[in-house]
Amino acid sequence: MASERVKFYDLVVEPGRTFYSANTWKTRLSLLHKNVPFDVIEVTPMMLQSDEFRQRTGSARPLVPMVEFARDDMVFNSFVIADRLERDYADSSSLYIPEQDTSDCHPAAYASARAAARVFERGLGDSDPGWSTFFELIYTDLARAYKHLPVDYEYVTSDRKLGFANAHAKLSALNMNELIERARMSLLPFEALLTDNLPNGGKASFITSPTKAGFTDYVLFGRYMMVATLNADKAELVFSAHPAVSDWVERMLDLYDGHAKHILDTRK
Ligand SMILES: N[C@@H](CCC(=O)N[C@@H](CS)C(=O)NCC(=O)O)C(=O)O
Numbered sequence: 001m002a003s004e005r006v007k008f009y010d011l012v013v014e015p016g017r018t019f020y021s022a023n024t025w026k027t028r029l030s031l032l033h034k035n036v037p038f039d040v041i042e043v044t045p046m047m048l049q050s051d052e053f054r055q056r057t058g059s060a061r062p063l064v065p066m067v068e069f070a071r072d073d074m075v076f077n078s079f080v081i082a083d084r085l086e087r088d089y090a091d092s093s094s095l096y097i098p099e100q101d102t103s104d105c106h107p108a109a110y111a112s113a114r115a116a117a118r119v120f121e122r123g124l125g126d127s128d129p130g131w132s133t134f135f136e137l138i139y140t141d142l143a144r145a146y147k148h149l150p151v152d153y154e155y156v157t158s159d160r161k162l163g164f165a166n167a168h169a170k171l172s173a174l175n176m177n178e179l180i181e182r183a184r185m186s187l188l189p190f191e192a193l194l195t196d197n198l199p200n201g202g203k204a205s206f207i208t209s210p211t212k213a214g215f216t217d218y219v220l221f222g223r224y225m226m227v228a229t230l231n232a233d234k235a236e237l238v239f240s241a242h243p244a245v246s247d248w249v250e251r252m253l254d255l256y257d258g259h260a261k262h263i264l265d266t267r268k
Contacts, residue, residue, distance in 0.1 A: 003089070006031070007068035008038040013145050013152075015042045018267035020142070020229040022125070022134070025222035025260075026078040027065035030215065032256040033098070034089040038067075045161075046152055079121055082215055098212035117208070117215045124186060125219035128163075132186040134223040137179045137238070139171040141230040183238045187245050190220065194244035203244075205251060213255060221252045225260060229267075 008031060011021040019025070031038050047053060048062045057066065057074060067081050068074045069088075075081050082095050090103040096113040097105050105113075127135040146153040155161055157168040164170075194204055208214030213221075228235035240246045253261040 003036050004070075005037045005039060007041050009041045009043050009064045009066040009068070011048075011064045012042045012044060014044065014149070016267075018229045019263060020145075020226055021064060022222035022226040023063075023078050024065040025225045026121070026125070026215070026218045027067065027081050028259075029213075029218040029221065029255070030078070030082050030085055030095055031067070032259060033095060033214070033218075034085045034092050036085065036089060044152060045155055049155065079118060082117075093212065093214075095215040095218075096208070098206075098209045098214035113208075117219075120216050121219045125222065132223065133179045133182045134186075134227060136171060136174055137176075137183050137234055138227050138230040139174075141234075143168070143172075145230065180234065180237050184241045187239070187242050190248070191242035191244050194248055206248070213252065217248075217252060221249075221260070224249055224252070225264075228264060 008024075008027065010019050010024045010028065012019060019028070043053075043064060048064065053062045054060060057076070059076070063076065065078050065081060066074055066076050067084075069084070075084050086095055086102050091101055094100055094102040094105055094110070094113075096117050097110060102110075123129055124131045143153065143157050146156050159165055159167050162168065162171070190207060193207060196204070198204060198210055202210065204210040206213040206217050207220065208216040224235060224239055227238065239249050253264070
């Protein structure tokens, strides 16, 4: 399929600032993986809450990532977008089995790989199931980033946004040393995967496949970018605790002409 430019909606504290959303990083990297040219539309939480956005998206609570493939063809949710990219750009490396083009993947192997990616993104890649502590780890940094914008601050620290009672007080009272330790431990499976010997004797460079990054890498790297953009010291403390994971972060930063590294270097 011809690669038409699409519009990719990404979250910022204010226009011109950095891209900190773990979920939108999945989509940004999925678009780059599939070689789909895109224009970034920077949106703030208040823009997303506006009547204009609610009407345009037909959703009472619009969330990013969103990709506008064409007028009146807006797709939400990072996994739904990934599936759409797999369908529309089947003649390029699969997000779930990156060593093959999507159209060449065996259906049974494809279903297994897609299911593994889905479980992982709803597990470690999501705050709700409690598999990891990445959101809790940066919550106070996120709140601080909005402090000078009273209306946005009120929203991002509200129970409505955070999803449970007294959320701001509870999240702010968590013990940071314990959070850092738990976040480190949540990376142990990846350190093992990247250190184990493969059947051919080599080592895996990426998580989704030994030689090429894919959707599962983008899920974990989204968590890394969320932490690194909001508090670089915490990212260092957590991700550098494991040598193989630390090397993987460097490889991820270098992907697609150093796309993520460039954003870390140029946007704050
Ligand atoms: N499961 C969804 C999660 C989407 C989501 O939670 N997006 C957040 C950013 S990480 C958002 O739009 N937040 C703005 C808001 O809550 O108003 C996905 O993967 O796309």
